[in-house]
Amino acid sequence: xxxxAASPRPLLTPSQTVGPFFGFALPWPDGPHVVEADYPxxxxxxxxxxxxxxxxxxxxxxxxxxxxxxxxRGFGRCPTDGQGRYAIxxxxxxxVPGPDGSTQAPHLALSVFARGLLHRLVxxxxxxxxxxxxxxxxxxxxxxxxxxxxxxxxxxxxGYEFDIRLQGDDETVFFDLA
Amino acid sequence: xxxxxxxxxxxxxxxxxxxxxxxRAPSRRLVGLPPTLTEQRGPTAAALLGDHGVGPLDHDLxxxxxxxxxxxxxxxxxxxxxxxxxxxxxxxxxxxxANAAGRYLHHADRHPAPLDPNFSGVGRCLTxxxxxxxxxxxxxxxxxxxxxxNAWRPAHIHFSLFxxxxxxxxxxxxxxxxxxxxxxxxxxxxxxxxxxxxxVSQFDLSETVPEWALAYRFDIVLGNTPFEDEEA
Numbered sequence: 001x002x003x004x005a006a007s008p009r010p011l012l013t014p015s016q017t018v019g020p021f022f023g024f025a026l027p028w029p030d031g032p033h034v035v036e037a038d039y040p041x042x043x044x045x046x047x048x049x050x051x052x053x054x055x056x057x058x059x060x061x062x063x064x065x066x067x068x069x070x071x072x073r074g075f076g077r078c079p080t081d082g083q084g085r086y087a088i089x090x091x092x093x094x095x096v097p098g099p100d101g102s103t104q105a106p107h108l109a110l111s112v113f114a115r116g117l118l119h120r121l122v123x124x125x126x127x128x129x130x131x132x133x134x135x136x137x138x139x140x141x142x143x144x145x146x147x148x149x150x151x152x153x154x155x156x157x158x159g160y161e162f163d164i165r166l167q168g169d170d171e172t173v174f175f176d177l178a
Numbered sequence: 179x180x181x182x183x184x185x186x187x188x189x190x191x192x193x194x195x196x197x198x199x200x201x202r203a204p205s206r207r208l209v210g211l212p213p214t215l216t217e218q219r220g221p222t223a224a225a226l227l228g229d230h231g232v233g234p235l236d237h238d239l240x241x242x243x244x245x246x247x248x249x250x251x252x253x254x255x256x257x258x259x260x261x262x263x264x265x266x267x268x269x270x271x272x273x274x275x276a277n278a279a280g281r282y283l284h285h286a287d288r289h290p291a292p293l294d295p296n297f298s299g300v301g302r303c304l305t306x307x308x309x310x311x312x313x314x315x316x317x318x319x320x321x322x323x324x325x326x327x328n329a330w331r332p333a334h335i336h337f338s339l340f341x342x343x344x345x346x347x348x349x350x351x352x353x354x355x356x357x358x359x360x361x362x363x364x365x366x367x368x369x370x371x372x373x374x375x376x377x378v379s380q381f382d383l384s385e386t387v388p389e390w391a392l393a394y395r396f397d398i399v400l401g402n403t404p405f406e407d408e409e410a
Contacts, residue, residue: 014369016351021282025274025300052201075221116198118189176208
């Protein structure tokens, strides 16, 4: 028998893929709605998930997370559709403190789950209208300058677009939180 | 707190034996990101569940339909802790699984095995104050997939956990002890050998209910809860 109390630093439970068959279980109707449509500044983050051949990933699950605004649940979840598209309606994120007294530019944290991903991928969405804040952002500073654009969404009529390229020359930057 | 080197427990992203990784695993090295406030926080159960909450039968996959599902009734329970050994209380645990015949209630599942009108295979619950959870279900069947010649997935239950911080988010699979299909399964074997036992539940005679159900214990360890380390 395992005895939890006797093992103060237990081994982490390993990750496994979400597989292809989560669609009947994990999505819920208002999952993509981090905020209601009438929330001040509410916008849609839309995008596609593409594999290394440029093919749409039709069985991915995208989750978004942001700290604040205070009355916003901060979390969104959307499966990709038959064209590899996802859409999450959320509130404009606020600047949050970074390490050593720095300030992080407004951003969303994203998790990507899919068949073929043995561990989730973590990335961030930054915003094109925050150029000054982005230039001072301590996390973007960790990223090769030539690759930073993969983390900046583009403006659309009802919000922003952020494609996630899992593999290839234009691959999105992904983070290791370990 | 003294941070030891990260243990090699998670599978590599690039694992060609599991063919779906070939075009989906990133080719560039991941960028190391020491968790900031964003990653040190996460959605609370209340925020995730909103007005819906967890329903009284959400944890009991055998009582979500008019009749009982076919299969071997089982209790699956365990404790969720963080890497420091602390229980992770009041956090959302989601599970999903195939039915006793090895078929998912999913339109893309083409395995020619019967669906069970009395089984959806979806459950969720919140951990209690000690981080414990408990589900009632039926033992899922093994099923074939087309990854390699005569490929079969060992019986498993999918788990999704939120913990209390973005860093703790985990999706994994729970297996059953002694499964003869382990050796040929590239998903199970993608995990470093020393860490594989952590994916296998243990038969737990003490939690079986006589004349009613067998029991398996699956303890889960998430990453550190960074804000608790700060406060420690």
